[in-house]
Amino acid sequence: MLTMGVDMDKAWRIVVAASAVVAVVGGFLGSGAVVGTPIAQASGGALSASSTAIAPDGPAFSIWSVIYLGLVAYAVRQCFRTADDARHRAIALPATLSLLLNAAWILSVQFGALWLSEPVIVALLVVLVWTFVVLRRNPAAGTASGSGLVERVLTDGTFGLYLGWLCVATAANTAAVLSAAGFRGFGLGEDLWGVAVALVAGLVGVLLAVWDGGRIAPTLSIAWGLAWVAVGRLDGPLVSVPTAVAAVVAVAAVVVTTLVVRTRVGWVGGRSAARPRARVA
Structure with missing residues (x-):
């Protein structure tokens, strides 16, 4: 039974590593650097920087380089973990x-x-x-292998950036799909829809910051994506000042909320550590 468990653990390491290779190869195809079509030009340009009011400007997508690098580092790290590392075993499937x-x-x-x-x-x-x-239920400090700091940067940091960026990317992708399908926003106009979606994305970022205790990585990628939405709406083929302003407001809200939550968590943690323990009779 023990041997079977160890073998399954090794199999999962191989599966994760192979999946990382597939993702990186897919990202290479999506970049259009050598083969494939750049994402901005694929599907008739539906995902270009000027396709919808909520589309981030082109440079925003450079964050994928950081995310892919982090995913490769995570995949390598989990290959050398110990068999009893419950944290990495738990996230292998997702x-x-x-x-x-x-x-x-x-x-x-x-x-x-x-x-x-x-x-x-x-x-x-x-x-x-x-x-x-x-990852939140299995804190990095309690891992059985490696440094807690390295674990927080490579695993929590990478998947935090990944999650934050996907919050913005999902909004942009949904807008692109609806636009390509002929949806015209019930005649309300690009500005109104751009403002609404930017503020909703900001609200998601605020809620995420409150829920995750003010973690930096998701906030960085959400703020990055929304900031480039603002840049794209102030310059280029599709200008929308109201959307740009809403995106900047959303960035500020997410960043301020993260800082406030982190400060409060640190303050409460400090008070708990300083409080003397009750004597046991």
């Missing part, structure tokens, strides 16, 4: 699914099946929330 869904999203866009990209990216977002829940 992490694998996130990597494969990432590649599936890129393929759906590359082959012009934009409609298919929507359920895929929503599933990816759900899986990343699942991954983050598991």
Whole structure:
């Protein structure tokens, strides 16, 4: 029984590592650097920086380089973990699914099946929330292998960035799919819809910051994505000052909330550590 458990653990390490390779290859195809079509040009340009009012400007997508680098580092790290590392065992399945869904999203866009990209990216977002829940329930400080700091940076940091960016990317993808399908926002106009979606994305970021105790990584990627939405609406083919202002307000709200929550968590933790323990009779 023990041997079977160890073998299954080794199998999961291989599965995660192979999935990371698939995701990185998919990302390479999506970049259009050598083969494939850049995502902004695929599916008739439905995901370009000027496709909808909530589309981030082009440079925003450079965050994928950081995320992919982190995912590769995570995959390598989990290959050398100990067999009793419950934390990595617990996220093996959702992490694998996130990597494969990432590649599936890129393929759906590359082959012009934009409609298919929507359920895929929503599933990816759900899986990343699942991954983050598991990571929160199994704090890095309690891991059996490696340094807690390295673990927090490579695993929590990577999946935190991944989750935060997907919150913005899902909103942009949904807008692109609806626009490509002919939806015109009930005649309310790009400005109003842009403002509404930017504020909703900001609200998601605020709620995420409150829920996760003010973690930095998700806030960084959400703020990054919304900031580039603002840049894209102030310059380029699709200018929308109201959307840009709403995106900036959303960034400020997410950042301030994160700082406040982190400060409060640290203050409460400090008080708990300083409080003398009751004497046991």
